[in-house]
């Protein structure tokens with residue numbers, strides 16, 4: 001049962017929770033967790049991808065997965 005922990009570690013490598021905001025560890029841009037739109041990186045950020053990123057959705061999905069697996 002160690003596999004389910006890895007996605008959260010991967011998330012933590014790219015993002016940081018700062019109160020009610022999620023922050024990109026590379027460019028430092030923040031987005032409110034309740035903001036529905038895609039994350040907006042700095043123009044020069046290496047974490048930028050062509051596809052839209054939703055770190056708060058990802059985090060919610062990861063936590064839900066853990067709850068379903070009985071880890072919380």
Ligand SMILES: [Zn+2]
Pocket residue numbers: 024025026027028029041042045046047048
């Ligand atoms: Zn960034």
